[in-house]
Amino acid sequence: MTLPRQRGMTEQAADTAIDQACKVLRLPTVRAEFRDAASRSAKDQLTYLGYLAELLLAECDDRARRRSERRIKAAGFPRDKSLRTFEYAANPNIDPAVVNTLAKCEWVKKGQPLCLIGDSGTGKSHLLIALGTEAAMAGHRVRYTLATKLVNELVEAADDKQLAKTIARYGRVDLLCIDELGYMELDRKGAELLFQVLTEREEKASVAIASNEAFGGWTKTFTDPRLCAAIVDRLTFGGNIIETGTDSYRFAQTRARAEQAGAG
Structure with a gap:
């Protein structure tokens, strides 16, 4: 799938493009978080790199959590114990x-x-x-x-x-x-x-x-x-x-x- 690339796109168009790109790249956490992360980054005056790092680290953390959940489920424990x-x-x-x-x-x-x-x-x-x-x-x-x-x-x-x-x-x-x-x-x-x-x-x-x-x-x-x-x-x-x-x-x-x- 090829996504259109545009210069000077509106904020709504950017939202749509990011949403579609996240679907293609299978980045569910980035897709769910990028708007809120953008607001936090603007408030905290993060750089573009800082904003990107926050999003990618969130995706990595969420993937690690999902992998752990899959391994725990695959283990076949009869009940949750910690x-x-x-x-x-x-x-x-x-x-x-x-x-x-x-x-x-x-x-x-x-x-x-x-x-x-x-x-x-x-x-x-x-x-x-x-x-x-x-x-x-x-x-x-x-x-x-x-x-x-x-x-x-x-x-x-x-x-x-x-x-x-x-x-x-x-x-x-x-x-x-x-x-x-x-x-x-x-x-x-x-x-x-x-x-x-x-x-x-x-x-x-x-x-x-x-x-x-x-x-x-x-x-x-x-x-x-x-x-x-x-x-x-x-x-x-x-x-x-x-x-x-x-x-x-x-x-x-x-x-x-x-x-x-x-x-x-």
């Missing part, structure tokens, strides 16, 4: 400094694993989703899944002769978040398929898991002792382990609200 809303005071087992260091995502860049171990209601899934979200915002490809869902998908892929393709797909993401590992026993086939995914990612891309079982109890999930030991090795070697404890702060909050309602 580190800002995590209640450290309710769970003194968790060191804010450790979590803040993890939020910088250096462990994802290095392909290191992360294990969040603790009872239900202690913040494991919150941290898993929040740290996964931080990784997506930092530009990493992230995928969230429940352990049982992942194993079921792998079993179906194996039956359909699509296993290599499915494992490769999970191998391409920078961070794989596996939630609720340990909530149910896996048969040998399921455990072996999960082991293949972990092996595909070993020392190349990060895996973060949340489990309600300490490592000593993983034999209830992975009934073959050797396979269990190999999986624990894959998920702990050179990685980070956060123990969230046994006291459910969700239960404590519910009880506190009930006590407040009773007192009222």
Whole structure:
């Protein structure tokens, strides 16, 4: 598409030309902001270069935000969780400094694993989703899944002769978040398929898991002792382990609200 170029065009014609050019060049933020930015620039006595810089930086910021939103959506998180809303005071087992260091995502860049171990209601899934979200915002490809869902998908892929393709797909993401590992026993086939995914990612891309079982109890999930030991090795070697404890702060909050309602 060729746009007409004119000298000495009216302000209305200029508005129309800019609007059309922004459509062609796919600059939605510039298109939405150029009039207001022009008014601000005139008020602040910005130069032409200053005005242009303001518009282009706004476009860049908005594109970065939209990319982050797409990566977060592609991760498949079941709900929104952020580190800002995590209640450290309710769970003194968790060191804010450790979590803040993890939020910088250096462990994802290095392909290191992360294990969040603790009872239900202690913040494991919150941290898993929040740290996964931080990784997506930092530009990493992230995928969230429940352990049982992942194993079921792998079993179906194996039956359909699509296993290599499915494992490769999970191998391409920078961070794989596996939630609720340990909530149910896996048969040998399921455990072996999960082991293949972990092996595909070993020392190349990060895996973060949340489990309600300490490592000593993983034999209830992975009934073959050797396979269990190999999986624990894959998920702990050179990685980070956060123990969230046994006291459910969700239960404590519910009880506190009930006590407040009773007192009222």
